[in-house]
Amino acid sequence: MKSITSKLYSMKTSGQIALALVSLAMYAGHANANTITTLYNTGVGTYTGNTSPDNNWTASGPGSSTAYVIQNVTNPNGVNWLLSGPTNSTSAWISPFSNTIGQVGNYTYRTSFNLSNFDLTSVDIQGRWASDNKLTSIVLNQGTANEMTISTNYLGTNFASLSTAPDWTDNSADQQFTFTSFLGNYIQGVNTLDFIVNNTTADDTGLRVEFTTATASAIPEPASLVLLGMGMFGLVAVRRHKA
Numbered sequence: 001m002k003s004i005t006s007k008l009y010s011m012k013t014s015g016q017i018a019l020a021l022v023s024l025a026m027y028a029g030h031a032n033a034n035t036i037t038t039l040y041n042t043g044v045g046t047y048t049g050n051t052s053p054d055n056n057w058t059a060s061g062p063g064s065s066t067a068y069v070i071q072n073v074t075n076p077n078g079v080n081w082l083l084s085g086p087t088n089s090t091s092a093w094i095s096p097f098s099n100t101i102g103q104v105g106n107y108t109y110r111t112s113f114n115l116s117n118f119d120l121t122s123v124d125i126q127g128r129w130a131s132d133n134k135l136t137s138i139v140l141n142q143g144t145a146n147e148m149t150i151s152t153n154y155l156g157t158n159f160a161s162l163s164t165a166p167d168w169t170d171n172s173a174d175q176q177f178t179f180t181s182f183l184g185n186y187i188q189g190v191n192t193l194d195f196i197v198n199n200t201t202a203d204d205t206g207l208r209v210e211f212t213t214a215t216a217s218a219i220p221e222p223a224s225l226v227l228l229g230m231g232m233f234g235l236v237a238v239r240r241h242k243a
Contacts, residue, residue, distance in 0.1 A: 033122065033215040039113040042209045043069045043092025050098040057094055061107030064096035070206060082130045082208060093130075095206035102205035106136070109195045109207045118216040120186040125179045126213040131197050132206050139194040140182045148185040150177070
């Protein structure tokens, strides 16, 4: 009789352990980092010529309110820019003007992304840019109570040295960004991200941005919290039986 009782206890304990492990594993799956699918690089998509507006970015400044995708950049008006791919599968340059010639002044390139149902403390956004001329700042949620600015003070002359590079291998460390300082300023819902470029002379101006990391953990749904509770309850029950 004692042997049967021992076996039944062993089976019950094993079942509790299995339930606890499965529940915790399922909860962990909900807590993993997910890609922020609404955040797009500049120029992503299929466009024809230099007359198509970017579907995910806008540009505002002197004489313009549209961000045009600049296809297959080689030497626009004698200026060397980092080359774009033929299909813009990763990124491409955008400019407030289809001929890339802008007036002197600041141009604000804006994109938006949605963080609904994400844990805002887990947001991890990193990337790189090239600009003509100076990228002066990057601003999160401009014009709201959650506004936050990163001043770059980058002159932007490196775009010229990148003319023969098919990728970003020659890009300087100054053109990398990690938005750790933005934590605490993200919004549950739609966020805006502005890259402000100063055109120092009335000639070519543009921006190219690639997000190399854009992840966040999903907020656990009630069902996920139940799984966590089941897992923790199972482990506690096992410990009590062993005691």
